[in-house]
Amino acid sequence: MRLAVIPGDGIGPEVVTEALKVLAEVTPAASDLDITNYDLGAARWHSTGELLPESVIGELRQHDAILLGAVGDPSVPSGILERGLLLRLRFELDHHVNLRPARLYPGVQGPLATQSEIDMVVVREGTEGPYAGNGGILRKDTEHEIATEVSLNTAFGIKRVVADAFARAQQRPRKHVTLVHKTNVLEHAGSLWSRVVEEASMRHPDVTVDYLHVDAATIHLVTDPSRFDVVVTDNLFGDIITDIAAAVTGGIGLAASGNLDVTRANPSMFEPVHGSAPDIAGQGAADPTATVLSLSLLLDHLGHTEAARRIEASVAFDLATRDHSSPGATQAIGDRLAALVSSNTRHEV
Amino acid sequence: MRLAVIPGDGIGPEVVTEALKVLAEVTPAASDLDITNYDLGAARWHSTGELLPESVIGELRQHDAILLGAVGDPSVPSGILERGLLLRLRFELDHHVNLRPARLYPGVQGPLATQSEIDMVVVREGTEGPYAGNGGILRKDTEHEIATEVSLNTAFGIKRVVADAFARAQQRPRKHVTLVHKTNVLEHAGSLWSRVVEEASMRHPDVTVDYLHVDAATIHLVTDPSRFDVVVTDNLFGDIITDIAAAVTGGIGLAASGNLDVTRANPSMFEPVHGSAPDIAGQGAADPTATVLSLSLLLDHLGHTEAARRIEASVAFDLATRDHSSPGATQAIGDRLAALVSSNTRHEV
Ligand SMILES: CC(C)[C@H](C(=O)O)[C@@H](O)C(=O)O
Numbered sequence: 001m002r003l004a005v006i007p008g009d010g011i012g013p014e015v016v017t018e019a020l021k022v023l024a025e026v027t028p029a030a031s032d033l034d035i036t037n038y039d040l041g042a043a044r045w046h047s048t049g050e051l052l053p054e055s056v057i058g059e060l061r062q063h064d065a066i067l068l069g070a071v072g073d074p075s076v077p078s079g080i081l082e083r084g085l086l087l088r089l090r091f092e093l094d095h096h097v098n099l100r101p102a103r104l105y106p107g108v109q110g111p112l113a114t115q116s117e118i119d120m121v122v123v124r125e126g127t128e129g130p131y132a133g134n135g136g137i138l139r140k141d142t143e144h145e146i147a148t149e150v151s152l153n154t155a156f157g158i159k160r161v162v163a164d165a166f167a168r169a170q171q172r173p174r175k176h177v178t179l180v181h182k183t184n185v186l187e188h189a190g191s192l193w194s195r196v197v198e199e200a201s202m203r204h205p206d207v208t209v210d211y212l213h214v215d216a217a218t219i220h221l222v223t224d225p226s227r228f229d230v231v232v233t234d235n236l237f238g239d240i241i242t243d244i245a246a247a248v249t250g251g252i253g254l255a256a257s258g259n260l261d262v263t264r265a266n267p268s269m270f271e272p273v274h275g276s277a278p279d280i281a282g283q284g285a286a287d288p289t290a291t292v293l294s295l296s297l298l299l300d301h302l303g304h305t306e307a308a309r310r311i312e313a314s315v316a317f318d319l320a321t322r323d324h325s326s327p328g329a330t331q332a333i334g335d336r337l338a339a340l341v342s343s344n345t346r347h348e349v
Numbered sequence: 350m351r352l353a354v355i356p357g358d359g360i361g362p363e364v365v366t367e368a369l370k371v372l373a374e375v376t377p378a379a380s381d382l383d384i385t386n387y388d389l390g391a392a393r394w395h396s397t398g399e400l401l402p403e404s405v406i407g408e409l410r411q412h413d414a415i416l417l418g419a420v421g422d423p424s425v426p427s428g429i430l431e432r433g434l435l436l437r438l439r440f441e442l443d444h445h446v447n448l449r450p451a452r453l454y455p456g457v458q459g460p461l462a463t464q465s466e467i468d469m470v471v472v473r474e475g476t477e478g479p480y481a482g483n484g485g486i487l488r489k490d491t492e493h494e495i496a497t498e499v500s501l502n503t504a505f506g507i508k509r510v511v512a513d514a515f516a517r518a519q520q521r522p523r524k525h526v527t528l529v530h531k532t533n534v535l536e537h538a539g540s541l542w543s544r545v546v547e548e549a550s551m552r553h554p555d556v557t558v559d560y561l562h563v564d565a566a567t568i569h570l571v572t573d574p575s576r577f578d579v580v581v582t583d584n585l586f587g588d589i590i591t592d593i594a595a596a597v598t599g600g601i602g603l604a605a606s607g608n609l610d611v612t613r614a615n616p617s618m619f620e621p622v623h624g625s626a627p628d629i630a631g632q633g634a635a636d637p638t639a640t641v642l643s644l645s646l647l648l649d650h651l652g653h654t655e656a657a658r659r660i661e662a663s664v665a666f667d668l669a670t671r672d673h674s675s676p677g678a679t680q681a682i683g684d685r686l687a688a689l690v691s692s693n694t695r696h697e698v
């Protein structure tokens with residue numbers, strides 16, 4: 001497996017180190033792994049002004065997958081690294097399915113008073129919508145200033161993520177898809193999304209479908225999150241509801257994600273949902289669990305299903321048994337997870 | 350006071366009836382009140398095809414304020430009433446400040462495990478952003494279909510709501526404003542919003558300011574909602590976060606809102622955040638509290654501060670003492686609130 005690793009900024013390198021420790025345990029022989037580190041992020045931008053050189057994109061394309069820690073630093077103006085590096089990677093490598101599972105693991109106490117079973121996955125569109133970077137400013141710094149943001153939505157772009165969502169639903173016990181949008185206000189994009197889901201629904205009579213406006217969806221995520229199975233939604237709504245889904249399942253410290261090119265023309269990229277957390281960087285205080293779970297998604301995507309399951313079961317076991325008031329330092333958690341993964345006993349929860 | 354009332358659809362007429370009962374109690378003489386009912390909503394659309402005739406808009410403008418129950422019915426295609434009636438009213442009457450307080454009243458058990466004090470108000474922009482209705486569809490029903498939605502943001506439109514947010518913050522003990530946006534992705538609109546808030550902040554050194562990306566804001570609303578005081582945000586982000594704010598303070602059954610033209614050139618409109626709830630319509634099962642609280646906002650806006658306070662205190666007293674497992678029927682709650690309001694004793698909580 002040729003793996004590109006982008007440790008990034010802040011706690012990124014720390015959590016990636018632990019994930020690679022876990023990866024070593026599920027890899028039969030060290031020679032099976034070919035890891036290349038890519039130094040991208042705040043430091044590189046400061047020293048060279050580079051965010052993501054063309055040559056690096058070319059090299060990344062030669063890999064089977066990418067593992068990313070986190071990018072972002074207060075020393076860099078907001079948006080520079082996000083748009084120039086993170087979003088650029090997603091767009092250049094056609095990561096149209098932004099996959100974000102949210103599961104409330106046994107032992108994890110979420111913020112809701114009623115603990116119900118939460119096991120959902122959000123299929124967030126990743127390459128268009130309001131993230132297209134389309135818009136502008138007219139008459140800047142005058143009283144007549146106007147700023148626009150254009151959400152671009154294509155049948156091509158929506159069909160492929162909706163197809164992915166239905167395919168995932170078919171593999172799950174509840175076989176349910178919820179479209180989240182704001183069709184009553186955003187009528188054009190809403191109409192296109194609705195029609196695409198309707199067509200897919202006709203082709204998948206075994207999958208049940210419902211629709212929620214994004215505002216109502218956020219309420220349900222707080223009052224009745226167990227109702228969700230597979231959610232399919234646009235780039236911006238997906239950004240928002242996956243953060244709430246993460247919050248109600250124990251926080252973004254546990255939330256994993258995959259940026260998938262499901263056609264496999266480009267390597268997919270896996271990253272924890274949390275950011276670079278500069279406030280706790282360098283202290284060994286970050287929880288690497290989200291990155292380890294992202295590694296599990298990576299292995300699953302590459303067909304190493306057994307290894308992916310083993311990692312997920314180890315995380316589940318650790319979460320069920322860890323002292324959540326003092327889960328340990330980054331390295332201690334990584335060591336624990338690596339040991340669990342390597343032990344011959346399978347830890348199912 | 351010349352009051353226009355739009356009972357609307359579903360539970361709308363039921364909750365409005367109770368609010369008017371409460372209004373009668375705070376009105377010194379019946380002759381002080383001049384109420385006109387406007388029959389707008391699903392029924393009118395079905396029988397005449399009309400949503401909001403020009404003549405009705407003209408009449409509405411002659412009033413001091415508008416009280417709206419709810420619009421929407423499953424028999425009407427989604428979006429028709431929302432865009433043709435509700436949003437049209439907000440846009441025609443220049444309701445630029447969409448005011449949505451969220452307070453966790455004593456006695457109300459929200460969905461969060463940790464009950465902290467929540468007392469925030471969202472100043473949601475109401476007349477532009479992604480709600481501008483600007484966009485279109487190209488090559489409909491072909492594989493090359495494209496749909497756009499254009500978010501329009503003006504210095505004029507943003508400055509006035511930001512000014513309102515700062516003015517409100519100055520009246521509150523914590524004097525804090527949080528801008529919620531997604532400046533790292535929506536760079537043009539984000540830049541304009543940020544600059545306007547920065548300028549306002551310079552003019553209001555007594556008000557502290559911070560910024561949250563919308564996704565992070567939703568996490569904080571679930572994990573630490575007491576951090577919020579005044580939130581200022583765009584139309585779509587405001588739609589989403591006010592529903593979460595309502596959810597964590599006991600649900601949209603209690604959430605009030607005002608659609609304000611702060612210049613007072615047009616009448617402002619007050620409505621519960623909840624919808625027409627067709628599933629429980631006609632059963633006397635709806636809670637009129639959100640509408641009564643909206644009436645309190647209405648009276649406050651018109652300068653009847655004392656009456657507004659009396660209503661809010663009565664609601665607070667009722668919520669602190671009611672049996673939340675069986676709060677009573679619509680009419681019983683209305684009667685209770687009317688009695689509390691009319692009693693000479695002031696009920697402060
Ligand atoms: C950092 C930011 C650009 C990014 C996004 O908005 O997608 C993040 O919030 C995420 O969800 O991965």
Ligand SMILES: CC(C)[C@H](C(=O)O)[C@@H](O)C(=O)O
Pocket residue numbers: 184185215431432435436588622
């Ligand atoms: C019904 C809908 C158009 C409306 C909105 O999006 O503003 C509603 O959700 C609200 O918040 O008042």
